[in-house]
Amino acid sequence: MEGTAVSSIRCDVAIVGSGAGGGTVAAALAPLVAVGKRVLVLERGPRFLEADFTGRELDMAPALYADEGGFLTADGTMTLAFARAYGGSTVVYTGTSLIAPRRVIEQWAVPGLEYADLERRSRKYMEENGVHLLAPELVNENNQLFAAGAAAAGFHAEQFPLNLRGCRGSSLCNLGCPNAAKQGTNRVQLPRAERMGVEVVTRALVTRLGERRLHVTVSARPAGGKGADPEWEPGEYEIEAETIVLAGGVLGTTPLLLGSGLPGLPRRIGAGFTCHPAHILVAEQPRAITNDVGHPKSFFVDRAAAEGYVLETCMYFPFITAKNLTGFGAGHSTFMQAFPRLQMILVLACDKAVPDNRITMDRKGRPVVHYRFTDQVIESMVRATRASARIFFAAGALRVHAPSADPPLLEAAEAGRIDQRIDARHFRTGTISISAAHLMGGCAMGRDAASSVTDNRGLVHGRSWLRVADASLFPDSLEINPYLTIMALADRVAEGVLQDMAR
Amino acid sequence: MASLPTRSPWPAFRALAQCFIPETARATDSQWRALESAVATALAVRPAWLRRQILLFVRLIDLTARARHRTGFARLDAARGTALLEGLAASRVLLFRRGVWGLRTLVMMGWYTDPAVIAALGYRASAAGWKARR
Numbered sequence: 001m002e003g004t005a006v007s008s009i010r011c012d013v014a015i016v017g018s019g020a021g022g023g024t025v026a027a028a029l030a031p032l033v034a035v036g037k038r039v040l041v042l043e044r045g046p047r048f049l050e051a052d053f054t055g056r057e058l059d060m061a062p063a064l065y066a067d068e069g070g071f072l073t074a075d076g077t078m079t080l081a082f083a084r085a086y087g088g089s090t091v092v093y094t095g096t097s098l099i100a101p102r103r104v105i106e107q108w109a110v111p112g113l114e115y116a117d118l119e120r121r122s123r124k125y126m127e128e129n130g131v132h133l134l135a136p137e138l139v140n141e142n143n144q145l146f147a148a149g150a151a152a153a154g155f156h157a158e159q160f161p162l163n164l165r166g167c168r169g170s171s172l173c174n175l176g177c178p179n180a181a182k183q184g185t186n187r188v189q190l191p192r193a194e195r196m197g198v199e200v201v202t203r204a205l206v207t208r209l210g211e212r213r214l215h216v217t218v219s220a221r222p223a224g225g226k227g228a229d230p231e232w233e234p235g236e237y238e239i240e241a242e243t244i245v246l247a248g249g250v251l252g253t254t255p256l257l258l259g260s261g262l263p264g265l266p267r268r269i270g271a272g273f274t275c276h277p278a279h280i281l282v283a284e285q286p287r288a289i290t291n292d293v294g295h296p297k298s299f300f301v302d303r304a305a306a307e308g309y310v311l312e313t314c315m316y317f318p319f320i321t322a323k324n325l326t327g328f329g330a331g332h333s334t335f336m337q338a339f340p341r342l343q344m345i346l347v348l349a350c351d352k353a354v355p356d357n358r359i360t361m362d363r364k365g366r367p368v369v370h371y372r373f374t375d376q377v378i379e380s381m382v383r384a385t386r387a388s389a390r391i392f393f394a395a396g397a398l399r400v401h402a403p404s405a406d407p408p409l410l411e412a413a414e415a416g417r418i419d420q421r422i423d424a425r426h427f428r429t430g431t432i433s434i435s436a437a438h439l440m441g442g443c444a445m446g447r448d449a450a451s452s453v454t455d456n457r458g459l460v461h462g463r464s465w466l467r468v469a470d471a472s473l474f475p476d477s478l479e480i481n482p483y484l485t486i487m488a489l490a491d492r493v494a495e496g497v498l499q500d501m502a503r
Numbered sequence: 504m505a506s507l508p509t510r511s512p513w514p515a516f517r518a519l520a521q522c523f524i525p526e527t528a529r530a531t532d533s534q535w536r537a538l539e540s541a542v543a544t545a546l547a548v549r550p551a552w553l554r555r556q557i558l559l560f561v562r563l564i565d566l567t568a569r570a571r572h573r574t575g576f577a578r579l580d581a582a583r584g585t586a587l588l589e590g591l592a593a594s595r596v597l598l599f600r601r602g603v604w605g606l607r608t609l610v611m612m613g614w615y616t617d618p619a620v621i622a623a624l625g626y627r628a629s630a631a632g633w634k635a636r637r
Contacts, residue, residue: 056616172630322611323611
């Protein structure tokens with residue numbers, strides 16, 4: 001930055017990112033401020049104002065999501081969705097709050113990471129975030145049909161615990177709740193941390209990680225842009241910190257470490273990327289249903305252990321729906337015209353960490369996600385699609401749109417031929433819209449620097465001042481919605497920082 | 504309002520859009536402007552390599568139309584244009600499949616975010632939620 005004035009800042013703890021991980025660490029370390037320590041949170045995205053949440057897809061997607069939610073993997077066959085905002089992706093999730101499955105944590109086999117400890121911490125955040133089951137009268141017909149269809153087709157549907165306070169049922173969770181109901185870190189942990197003296201700086205992009213140092217660029221609010229002005233003057237900052245906690249999400253933390261040039265970092269950085277590849281299945285019911293009002297994601301079917309997939313209710317906006325229907329032209333338009341009668345299910349495959357799937361950097365220093373759909377993932381998605389078709393038809397659907405069928409429309413009369421019609425040979429990348437919002441791995445916890453990046457409290461092997469506190473820590477996929485587990489792990493990371501300081 | 508470049512190959516854009524979404528044939532001028540603006544804005548924030556790929560792919564579509572039908576894509580009727588795109592979408596070559604997927608996704612983004620279009624679909628989500636329905 002030749003010729004540009006750089007302001008120097010010193011602090012005790014610098015936290016990069018303010019989502020489920022960073023927000024949790026900020027709140028847990030906030031008591032340090034009372035004993036004279038300076039704690040900073042550096043968030044790349046803006047601090048949105050209540051009036052900013054318009055619920056309009058065209059406004060909100062570019063404002064909230066990186067690449068408008070369409071960040072592409074290296075071969076262009078999957079899009080990754082992650083938010084940049086005060087509160088990170090907790091601003092755009094649906095608030096589903098599940099404790100990590102015991103079997104997954106045991107399979108991770110991270111020395112010193114016990115299931116009971118994660119469960120205890122998860123319950124703490126469930127209580128803090130007001131997690132509860134939605135009252136029956138607030139469950140819309142899209143969800144009711146899923147529960148009824150699942151029961152009729154022999155699946156066990158469970159209700160999602162949700163972290164809502166005063167939900168009015170806008171159905172707009174993924175565009176940022178317009179009613180401030182969803183209890184993300186932007187509503188709970190960050191405001192509390194700020195009241196206790198933690199400084200949160202938004203529009204602050206960390207461009208370089210050095211030895212106990214961060215280089216940060218604070219940008220002005222663009223003309224006409226959403227969100228508040230940054231808390232600091234726009235410009236360049238060099239921040240010196242006793243402890244640095246990286247919590248910028250999988251595509252924030254891993255690239256920062258890969259691009260740091262710090263000597264002797266573990267070689268596994270970037271490895272083990274997983275993401276629960278997902279696509280939306282749509283069916284047409286014979287009558288209009290309540291699908292664009294009420295919480296969109298109230299039920300799920302967990303077949304992760306037995307068949308490698310999870311089904312969740314969902315209801316997306318017209319463009320996302322259109323994008324997820326395969327093909328184009330008259331048939332596609334006809335299905336879209338049936339919007340008030342559409343029922344939807346989100347299919348998630350429980351992928352496994354494999355050597356091919358990893359994060360690297362390109363020559364310009366941008367993250368590149370390499371992702372290959374393994375046979376196991378394709379089989380899981382096909383099984384999930386068959387299960388969804390059975391649920392749709394059991395719930396009375398006239399026809400089901402299944403991307404891994406050719407042709408993709410199954411009429412009710414074909415309900416007995418689901419296994420033949422939906423088949424892995426029709427799963428063709430580049431024609432099916434596959435997206436992922438559960439980005440995991442890249443800085444896996446583990447025993448040592450040869451096999452992992454951090455220890456069980458996010459401490460980077462070989463660096464006593466550097467920790468990771470986000471989903472990058474997962475050694476493999478979680479097989480369920482991850483935010484509560486991120487918070488539980490971040491709580492452990494914060495505890496590690498406090499123990500360091502007490503020494 | 505952002506706009507698409509006027510030089511080749513973008514004049515084929517409306518013909519492409521009409522193959523992807525037949526109703527766009529009835530779009531008003533202001534709807535076309537909004538659609539093209541949304542696409543131009545989305546492209547502007549994408550990496551340069553991706554913009555180049557999309558531009559090249561639109562050129563490839565036009566060249567294919569000229570090779571097969573001796574006329575540019577913009578002058579093909581909807582049936583021939585759609586058949587050409589369906590052929591590319593079913594190609595063994597991932598790059599072609601991805602190209603069609605990317606273009607259709609851009610057009611759908613421009614069209615299915617138009618307030619008049621989504622109201623006509625019957626999509627009524629609002630901040631008022633249940634209160635607006637009961």
